[in-house]
Amino acid sequence: MLAFPNIKINLGLSITEKRPDGYHNLETVFYPVALEDALEIRTSSETEKKITLHQYGMEIAGNPEDNLVAKAYSLLDKEFHLPPVEIHLYKHIPSGAGLGGGSSDAAFMLKLLNDHFQLELSEEQLEVYAATLGADCAFFIKNKPTYAEGIGNLFSPIELSLSGYQIMIVKPNVFVSTREAFSNIHPHRPEYPVKEAILRPVAEWKDILINDFEASVFPQHPVIGEIKRELYHQGAIYASMSGSGSSVFGLFAPGTSLPETIGESDVFCFKGKL
Numbered sequence: 243m244l245a246f247p248n249i250k251i252n253l254g255l256s257i258t259e260k261r262p263d264g265y266h267n268l269e270t271v272f273y274p275v276a277l278e279d280a281l282e283i284r285t286s287s288e289t290e291k292k293i294t295l296h297q298y299g300m301e302i303a304g305n306p307e308d309n310l311v312a313k314a315y316s317l318l319d320k321e322f323h324l325p326p327v328e329i330h331l332y333k334h335i336p337s338g339a340g341l342g343g344g345s346s347d348a349a350f351m352l353k354l355l356n357d358h359f360q361l362e363l364s365e366e367q368l369e370v371y372a373a374t375l376g377a378d379c380a381f382f383i384k385n386k387p388t389y390a391e392g393i394g395n396l397f398s399p400i401e402l403s404l405s406g407y408q409i410m411i412v413k414p415n416v417f418v419s420t421r422e423a424f425s426n427i428h429p430h431r432p433e434y435p436v437k438e439a440i441l442r443p444v445a446e447w448k449d450i451l452i453n454d455f456e457a458s459v460f461p462q463h464p465v466i467g468e469i470k471r472e473l474y475h476q477g478a479i480y481a482s483m484s485g486s487g488s489s490v491f492g493l494f495a496p497g498t499s500l501p502e503t504i505g506e507s508d509v510f511c512f513k514g515k516l
């Protein structure tokens with residue numbers, strides 16, 4: 243059984259307060275975009291080990307047993323005593339990009355296991371499992387435009403369609419640690435709450451829809467801020483860093499031509515239609 247875990251981008255991201263448990267409350271909109279990995283599971287005849295993971299494409303830091311697809315399997319295995327599986331994961335989504343690639347793989351793994359082994363779990367039950375694997379992981383279960391608050395795990399669906407817009411995503415070759423990005427933040431209530439800003443026309447977002455991580459990340463990694471400026475310079479209607487970085491996306495009007503290239507030759511670049 244095969245699935246294509248996609249990415250999310252953040253439309254606005256306000257970090258409103260630091261919690262006693264060290265995490266931060268935030269407000270953001272997650273929007274799904276069709277930049278995808280490929281993930282396949284098969285029942286395995288292996289008797290010695292429960293998971294055989296084959297990885298292709300971009301490298302993932304860490305050991306295979308720490309891969310979030312393995313963690314997703316273990317989570318359901320604990321409850322349902324699953325048969326052994328062979329997993330094929332083709333990585334096309336860059337890691338450490340703020341695109342949620344690892345979380346998406348994990349959420350799609352839960353959905354694949356649910357379907358393949360007919361576990362009959364509801365979307366709501368799958369969301370509960372997903373939330374234990376990463377703050378944004380549960381978003382990928384329903385995978386629809388979502389307003390998120392709390393630590394990024396309390397969801398309400400929103401009516402928002404960017405259908406027809408074009409997107410360019412650029413990720414420079416720098417790594418931003420999410421934990422570190424949070425540690426340089428001074429939480430505050432936004433002047434224009436994300437939930438209200440998102441209702442305004444896209445052409446107005448430039449001035450009102452803000453990702454608070456930019457202020458903490460751009461000074462440390464100026465190349466990311468330069469990519470954002472270049473996207474605007476080359477005609478983006480709205481451009482922003484996604485999540486805690488290091489990728490930046492630009493939204494372009496339907497029918498306009500996208501820039502050939504942005505930034506240095508070693509950047510990752512994706513162009514697509516929403």
Ligand SMILES: C[C@@](CO)(OP(=O)(O)O)[C@H](O)COP(=O)(O)OP(=O)(O)OC[C@H]1O[C@@H](n2ccc(N)nc2=O)[C@H](O)[C@@H]1O
Pocket residue numbers: 252264265266267268270339340341342345375376377378379392393394420421424484485486487
């Ligand atoms: C902040 C967001 C916004 O989209 O950043 P990106 O990952 O997309 O860049 C996500 O919600 C992140 O989700 P995720 O990447 O799953 O975060 P986790 O692994 O749960 O947390 C990584 C670390 O970030 C910090 N953290 C995370 C979420 C949060 N609301 N407050 C925090 O302070 C904690 O120090 C935590 O140990």
Ligand SMILES: Nc1ncnc2c1ncn2[C@@H]1O[C@H](COP(=O)(O)OP(=O)(O)O)[C@@H](O)[C@H]1O
Pocket residue numbers: 302303304308309310311336337338339340341342343344345347348420485487488
């Ligand atoms: N299947 C996976 N794909 C990507 N990263 C993974 C995966 N499993 C575990 N990881 C770990 O999660 C970290 C964060 O990756 P990812 O979720 O793609 O980035 P981000 O949180 O910036 O969106 C990586 O550095 C990697 O070590």
